[in-house]
Amino acid sequence: MSIWRSYPKNLKVLLIAMLVNSTGMAFLWPLHTIYMTQGMGKTLSEAGFVLMLHSGAEIVGSFLGGYLYDRIRGKRTLLLAVLSSACFIFIISIGLSWPIYILMMILLGLAIGTIFPPIYALAGVVWKDGGRKSFNLIYLVLNLGVAVGTVLGGIVAQFSFQYVFWVNGFTYLVFIFIVWFALEEPDRVIEVAKVKKEPILKPKKEVRPAQQSFNSLLILCLGFMFCWVTYIQWQTSISNYMHQLGFPLSAYSALWTINGVLILLGQPLIQWLMARMKARMKWQLLSGVLFFMATFGLLSQSHSYGGFVAGMVIMTIGEILIFPAVPAIADRLAPLDRRGMYQGLVSGAANVGRTIGPLLGGLLYDGFGPLVMLFVCILICGFALICFGTYQRLQYTQNEISPVKEVNK
Template sequence: MPAKVWLLIIGMALNVTGSSFLWPINTIFMHEHLGKSLTIAGIVLLLNSGAGIIGNLTGGLLFDKLGGYRTIMLGVSISFTTSFLLIWFHDFWSYSILLVFMGFGMGIVFPSMYALAGTMWKEGGRKAFNRIYIAQNVGVALGAALGGLAASYSFTLSFISCSALSLLFFMIVLFGFKGIEENESGSVQTVFSQKKRIHNKQAFFALLILCGGYLLAWIGYVQWQSTIASYTQDLGVTLKMYSLLWTVNGLFIVLGQPLINVFLKKWLHSTTSQILVGYVIFIISFVIVGNAKDFSGFMIAMIVLTIGEMLVWPGVPSIAAELAPQGRAGFYQGIVNSTATGGRMLGPLFGGMIADLFNISILFQTIIGLMVLAFMLTIVYIRNRQSIRKTNPSQSAAV
């Protein structure tokens, strides 16, 4: 692996560690410290995710026009500036506005980091992207653990830590990324940059069915970062203990991958079967968390959730790659990525409104219902592909 790819990996880990100081405490800070409802907190997080989408699209366009170095410098400059201002200005309106700009800056950085990894280590294939993905999870584990610890003393300490790591990442980009080769154009593709007509409408329709379930799963998953975060506080779970849940999540993903691979090779051979089992595991995790009364219950639910996550999240992009016609892989992956981001946008607001209008128990029941619907949509997808395969054997089934 090229040395500069290692620099990307280290940079990604630092970047995500810094942001992870904040995202587990966002809802807690707005709800418990600033006294805002869960619905209001959900709207702010929706705007943060929306800004991230705009940042992703902007980052993709700028990468093609300006190159990776200048694009990443722009994104990290915005992220560092907003994180620094948060130290001094964190009343509700300042916090909300700065969080939106931070989402935009972070959104610019991510597509360029992935694109650079792919163009700098072409012979590595998927390995380059897998290493970046692992770096993200290391950042999540470290950031969540240290962020919760810092917030248990002072929220301001969390803001200072986030800003310090953003500054460190800025320095690595400024002095380490300069001169990185990124001569490949068009490596970053978004839904809006695609000009070709969709000729294989059957495959595209099948992808939309699959992504419908994917969207519902993400809406449920992000409750752990929003409404469930606040719920743990109501039950007396400290910020340190809550952050430990995400530390376990990140470490389990990194360290448990070999065990999951053995399990898949032995019992779950098709990608769709992995997704179906993953949705069932998601349902079990929400049944557990709905009955959790102390930290141990939340920890068990998180471990179960993580197993489901490891089955579902890689599975949908994999199927999208199989469904994609020649030259349309970027477009199909763009649909999948947009679906996940849409779930992250809608989830906090959706969960916050249900928790405010009804109660947390109704929310858990609703999320379980969404997971059941996601399972059913995947069944519809499987039958759709099997039907197409019978009528047109030459077409890939992707099941």
């Protein structure tokens, strides 16, 4: 509790709001396919097409969220995005014809995608001295909400799918209440004044031109997209692979339980080790990609359940190293008037990876088999390794943009 009290008030508000939001979203997202196939009588391919449109709208929403943050600030953007999400969820809950349902799913994806860029942009603003700690906490809370929401969502869905929609919509309303009354966003003028006082910005050689920072961000986002293309295979192709090998659904579900437990327990430990080792975030990213590559290498050589368990453990360590670090680096790269756009690009890159990953994995799996799919994942991780190893070369300074000694002030 003493650690919790040490966090800034606005960060705590942001974490509580994010926990509520991620829990509510996790009620619904695993059940979309089941609702369309069992509740609406549609085929799996039709459901997959709608989910692809939904994911594509999230990509657009990511860029929209970043744009709105830079124009109307984070609090207003969050309220607009979450209120829109709540409206679309409640409309879907009343029961719609198929064409209207597709339209609502697209609009819902647009609204949901708009939420995350201002969340991460605000995480960097409300605790300037926290460095990467803010983003690690957001990542931890997000996964805690997913773990709780998926369990509760399955229980509620046994009574009625409509209840799932209602609970999801209610969590959005709670999110709005928390942000509206408790979040105090720093004024941009004050924020600029604070940044001008930071010693790190005084030497001219430390100032990075906006174009160089933007180019570095693009390379960073490209590597992040490659990581998501491979990570998403665990939810698509690898689940089919395990079914083909004869493992029951419960065995596959247990892997995600392991994933959630490791994130909640292991993330603070791994980040503590990174701080103790004074590891720069560039090397944290590179280490994470190597863990990803080791995962797919292991799965290509092992058909036992123990191999899949070990693979999930290794992959989760890589996830902990990569996923919170990328938005933290983007925050350091971003000029004050483009922080939202930079976080929008990061969220958009993740959504692009989540959108094209299942299609690419499915084509490789169906056309060439699981072994080729796994080897191609290793190759894609190699591209991510190149991106993470070179993004920083475009900056003037050779200093790491977020050294641990700054984070621990």
